[in-house]
Amino acid sequence: MAEVRLDHLSKRYGTTHVLPDVTLTINEGELFAIVGPSGCGKSTLLNLLAGLDQPTSGRILFDGDDVTGLEPRERDIALVFQSYALYPHMTVRGNLAFPLEVTKRRHGFDRRRIEEEVQKVAGFLGLGPLLDRKPRELSGGQRQRVALGRALIRKPRVFLMDEPLSNLDAKLRGAMRAELRRLHEELKITTIYVTHDQTEAMTLADRLVVFNRGEVQQIDHPHEIYARPANVFVAGFMGYPPMNLLDAHRENQTLQAGPLGLPFSETRSSHLLDQPLTMGIRPEAVAITPTAVTGEETVSGVVRLVEPAGAGMWVTVDLHDAQDITVIGLAEVDFVPNVGDMVSVSVGRSPVHLFDRATGQRIHSA
Amino acid sequence: MSEAMDGRRHDKVRTLRQISLKVGIVLSVGLFCLGPILWQAVTSVKLDQDLVRIPPIFPEQLTLSHYERVLFGSPIAQSLMNSLVVAASATVISIVVGTFCAFALARLPIAGKPIILGLVLSTSMFPPIAVISPLYLLMRELGLRDTLMAVGLTHAVYSLPLAVWLLTSFFRQLPAELYYAARVDGCTPLRALLTIFFPLARPGLAVAALLVFIFSWNEFMFALTLTASDSARTAPVAIALFPGLYEIPWGDIAAASLVVTLPVGALAILFQRHIVAGLTAGSVKG
Numbered sequence: 001m002a003e004v005r006l007d008h009l010s011k012r013y014g015t016t017h018v019l020p021d022v023t024l025t026i027n028e029g030e031l032f033a034i035v036g037p038s039g040c041g042k043s044t045l046l047n048l049l050a051g052l053d054q055p056t057s058g059r060i061l062f063d064g065d066d067v068t069g070l071e072p073r074e075r076d077i078a079l080v081f082q083s084y085a086l087y088p089h090m091t092v093r094g095n096l097a098f099p100l101e102v103t104k105r106r107h108g109f110d111r112r113r114i115e116e117e118v119q120k121v122a123g124f125l126g127l128g129p130l131l132d133r134k135p136r137e138l139s140g141g142q143r144q145r146v147a148l149g150r151a152l153i154r155k156p157r158v159f160l161m162d163e164p165l166s167n168l169d170a171k172l173r174g175a176m177r178a179e180l181r182r183l184h185e186e187l188k189i190t191t192i193y194v195t196h197d198q199t200e201a202m203t204l205a206d207r208l209v210v211f212n213r214g215e216v217q218q219i220d221h222p223h224e225i226y227a228r229p230a231n232v233f234v235a236g237f238m239g240y241p242p243m244n245l246l247d248a249h250r251e252n253q254t255l256q257a258g259p260l261g262l263p264f265s266e267t268r269s270s271h272l273l274d275q276p277l278t279m280g281i282r283p284e285a286v287a288i289t290p291t292a293v294t295g296e297e298t299v300s301g302v303v304r305l306v307e308p309a310g311a312g313m314w315v316t317v318d319l320h321d322a323q324d325i326t327v328i329g330l331a332e333v334d335f336v337p338n339v340g341d342m343v344s345v346s347v348g349r350s351p352v353h354l355f356d357r358a359t360g361q362r363i364h365s366a
Numbered sequence: 367m368s369e370a371m372d373g374r375r376h377d378k379v380r381t382l383r384q385i386s387l388k389v390g391i392v393l394s395v396g397l398f399c400l401g402p403i404l405w406q407a408v409t410s411v412k413l414d415q416d417l418v419r420i421p422p423i424f425p426e427q428l429t430l431s432h433y434e435r436v437l438f439g440s441p442i443a444q445s446l447m448n449s450l451v452v453a454a455s456a457t458v459i460s461i462v463v464g465t466f467c468a469f470a471l472a473r474l475p476i477a478g479k480p481i482i483l484g485l486v487l488s489t490s491m492f493p494p495i496a497v498i499s500p501l502y503l504l505m506r507e508l509g510l511r512d513t514l515m516a517v518g519l520t521h522a523v524y525s526l527p528l529a530v531w532l533l534t535s536f537f538r539q540l541p542a543e544l545y546y547a548a549r550v551d552g553c554t555p556l557r558a559l560l561t562i563f564f565p566l567a568r569p570g571l572a573v574a575a576l577l578v579f580i581f582s583w584n585e586f587m588f589a590l591t592l593t594a595s596d597s598a599r600t601a602p603v604a605i606a607l608f609p610g611l612y613e614i615p616w617g618d619i620a621a622a623s624l625v626v627t628l629p630v631g632a633l634a635i636l637f638q639r640h641i642v643a644g645l646t647a648g649s650v651k652g
Binding site: 079 | 541543544546547548549550551552553554557561562565566
């Protein structure tokens with residue numbers, strides 16, 4: 001267990017700045033997710049944390065100790081790989097025992113003690129009956145468990161996970177997600193979890209950081225990130241379907257985005273809204289109804305795409321009288337629109353996110 | 367009805383033709399490859415007076431006298447022993463050094479890997495004849511002339527590029543995550559090599575070892591130049607020195623060639639079982 005601090009960490013390959021400058025703190029015992037699109041530098045960051053790669057500049061601190069120059073084996077970390085990376089020529093028992101065998105001199109473990117630990121971890125993860133099998137005789141979920149067990153057995157200070165669930169099928173992924181959460185509740189080891197799947201990050205993490213092009217976009221609790229995205233990138237990346245982002249501007253007491261007009265109340269910082277804006281509305285806050293329904297903040301449009309999603313239906317609508325403005329909204333259960341249908345789009349009184357169009361930053365007053 | 371039967375007969379004719387075509391190709395390729403060896407085998411059991419006469423292609427009377435003379439009346443037995451020592455030590459040196467070299471080139475952070483690999487390769491581009499006189503002088507100065515060590519060392523050095531290249535590509539095929547996992551689990555790079563890479567690269571090591579062994583076993587020019595007596599001569603050199611002053615003993619040469627080829631052939635068959643890849647199956651992905 002440890003607090004992990006990254007201090008102005010940067011990594012360059014040749015002339016490419018993969019990570020320009022990262023400073024962040026991960027609290028002791030926290031499950032911290034690093035999320036971002038492919039190629040955003042999150043795996044590089046993980047390799048730096050593991051000591052598999054050296055930063056160009058900056059420091060990595062575990063509990064205040066500088067570990068930047070230390071070898072992976074001196075850092076007391078464990079890493080779970082996306083590909084599991086089980087040793088194919090060893091049995092499950094051999095794989096689990098390997099980290100202890102390698103470091104047994106340092107820990108003073110004998111054969112019996114190692115076997116005890118293996119049994120304990122195997123029992124914990126339900127691997128007892130599989131101990132004498134080779135990795136190739138296991139299913140994907142079982143391999144994943146072995147990989148977890150191999151990381152757990154050493155009780156590392158920091159637990160690193162690189163997209164550990166992305167090779168599993170959807171159902172198993174859900175189950176393993178719950179299991180990871182349970183493991184974390186029980187062991188309380190500081191865990192850094194890298195993923196490109198924003199749903200996974202949202203459901204699993206205590207806190208998370210959103211990365212784009214090697215730069216920190218926002219660090220916060222999942223619900224904060226969802227409720228108050230710091231900029232247009234975070235707004236568009238977190239949440240599915242992605243947030244509707246529309247060009248908007250202020251017209252007296254309304255915010256106008258194409259044909260869509262929303263009233264707003266004058267406040268102290270309303271002058272911030274006099275510039276070009278980007279307005280963000282979550283699809284779940286946009287109601288799609290038959291055209292018969294009219295009212296305030298309602299415009300009509302033509303259905304372009306329908307995505308059934310169980311509880312409702314995501315509907316992509318081209319707004320009428322507007323040049324290429326498209327909005328995704330939620331149709332109620334009893335309303336099943338078809339592509340080409342005319343529908344009403346109403347935004348209601350849901351919270352609207354406002355961003356400065358030039359910088360993409362959130363305008364906090366709105 | 368009759369149409370269907372016609373069709374079936376047609377199929378039969380076609381499959382028959384296909385099979386005979388395949389058999390024909392296999393036979394002609396086999397004959398092309400193995401023909402010389404077959405001829406050697408026939409020659410080695412012919413009587414002396416049949417050796418330079420055709421017909422008969424296949425002798426009516428067989429004799430083992432050539433084998434008897436080769437095994438007991440010539441330095442071939444001694445030279446086989448020498449070949450074994452030379453080839454085995456060349457293989458061990460080449461594989462051990464090559465493994466470390468290849469592992470570093472495949473996995474450790476070293477600058478200019480392509481350049482290093484290129485240089486390694488370029489050393490084997492010198493024709494042996496170009497380096498042979500300086501090499502001879504070097505060995506003489508070292509006091510190693512006419513020793514097994516001189517031949518073994520030369521073979522090891524000369525086959526090292528092959529081993530390095532083969533093993534580098536083999537190590538690169540092993541998933542990098544396995545190496546990283548071993549490092550995180552507490553291994554030094556050397557320990558990761560010994561506990562993870564070595565066992566997984568066994569098929570590659572077997573192939574490299576086999577090729578080096580065969581190269582050394584068959585190599586002629588270095589072995590001829592660096593040796594001067596039966597105590598250090600390898601088998602190919604010994605065979606080449608068979609021809610006497612007044613006659614060429616074809617039968618003895620044929621017998622000796624077969625005796626020399628036999629161990630390599632046996633090795634190839636033995637190693638073939640290890641060469642089967644697929645050891646890494648199941649380590650990564652599902």
